[in-house]
Amino acid sequence: MKLAYRLAYFSGGFIIGIAFLFFILSGKKTSCAYGPESRTLKNIRLKERAFSESTLNVLRENKMDTSVVSLLLEDGDVLFSESNTDLDSCRQYVIEGEISKKNLKITVENCEKLATVLEAQVTSNH
Structure with a gap:
């Protein structure tokens, strides 16, 4: 598989993951106390x-x-x-x-x- 296809798949999955987290966690009192x-x-x-x-x-x-x-x-x-x-x-x-x-x-x-x-x-x- 060419590098361009790998980057496209990675970017697509990354964007879907960020959107998923944004919609799931928005409006909730979530915090990260590290x-x-x-x-x-x-x-x-x-x-x-x-x-x-x-x-x-x-x-x-x-x-x-x-x-x-x-x-x-x-x-x-x-x-x-x-x-x-x-x-x-x-x-x-x-x-x-x-x-x-x-x-x-x-x-x-x-x-x-x-x-x-x-x-x-x-x-x-x-």
Whole structure:
């Protein structure tokens, strides 16, 4: 088979495959979380969340509510160097990011079915 025919068959199959994926996956909430940070944040986002009393107090003092934690889990950065990922049952992750011109840093205990925000720190961003 000539090279031109091979390229034509390959191109035709490639275009059909791309069109198939485009129509099948369009409109759905599909995502590809390949990096460890993306996988960690997605795993925490999908679980039921609980908040410690100290976390709620810190958020109240800074005129924030628990929705800022949801925003942080979308756009925050996981600090693996400060996290305790060696635990067997519930690993602890430190996540930080900027919300409403303030730096928010939280510690999350990520268990099998529940993610608990253990503590929060808010600092001004000057």
